[in-house]
Amino acid sequence: MRVTELANAMDTTPDTVRYYTRIGLIVPIKSPNNGYKTYGKKTQQRLKFILSARQLDFSVEEIKGILSESDKGNTACPLVREIVEHRLAETEKQFQATLILRKRLKKAMDDWQSKPNKAPTGDMICHLIEGESEGDAHQRGNNG
């Protein structure tokens, strides 16, 4: 199988396959006559795993860790459980953040409904936004 063929079979893009190849997640055999990368059944299995993990929003780095463990013959399951737990917590945060953003956007649209458009003054760029930031603490970078 060559890159596009594999990509189609796994319902992903050739660029994605190339990317995973480039960073060593999957290892093809170089065809000796034309230098094209050739992927076998085992690699397809591996790619399937990678894509499934990506579906759960595992980062590529995390997947690399899992595969590394598995390649040494060890169970990757505990690691997988840990990651999924962490990912769920992260998703919960993301969820809340999106909620807040949505509320904020809706409020903005609502508030602006009645306001006219104004040309910028020396003190204001767009009164829609600048009249808006009361009672809402900003957040410095407290990420995870």
Next chain:
Amino acid sequence: MRVTELANAMDTTPDTVRYYTRIGLIVPIKSPNNGYKTYGKKTQQRLKFILSARQLDFSVEEIKGILSESDKGNTACPLVREIVEHRLAETEKQFQATLILRKRLKKAMDDWQSKPNKAPTGDMICHLIEGESEGDAHQRGNNG
């Protein structure tokens, strides 16, 4: 005001201020004796606008467009309304995606509760994930 001072006053980081400076969103005066960047009141106002817009998840590129319009003396309000509308739609999508991911993660944790850890076989890397991808179509990159 120098970079850190401005950053503290606006409750953001010096790196952020430097970034906006670097890409020309805000323009400081170079202090002639030490080469330090110095920011005035007008710039602080501008930065406030930028940060408020970022709170609404406007991209920096979008903000650049708004400021460019405003700098020419034109109303940026229609553009702002348009962006906020678009952003709201985008957020809605994001919201749904996060919901799906959360459901998927929760289901995974649930399903795995009863399953043991297994060493990888020749055909499987981690049975938790590989047994999981039934009845769930993958998605090729159909983004917006």
Next chain:
DNA sequence: CTTACACCTGTGCCTAAGGCATGGGTCAAG
């Protein structure tokens, strides 16, 4: 055999919004 042409391949550069490390400059106290 050669030509034509569609499709395919590998490589390298690009992204968003800053974060971080480095090497040096500045300011006040002693």
Next chain:
DNA sequence: CTTGACCCATGCCTTAGGCACAGGTGTAAG
């Protein structure tokens, strides 16, 4: 002058691929 604390500008690094480019491959026609 020297120490030390803090501050500054600059440049590289990050994700997960996307995209453009230049050239190779394969098949049909001549």
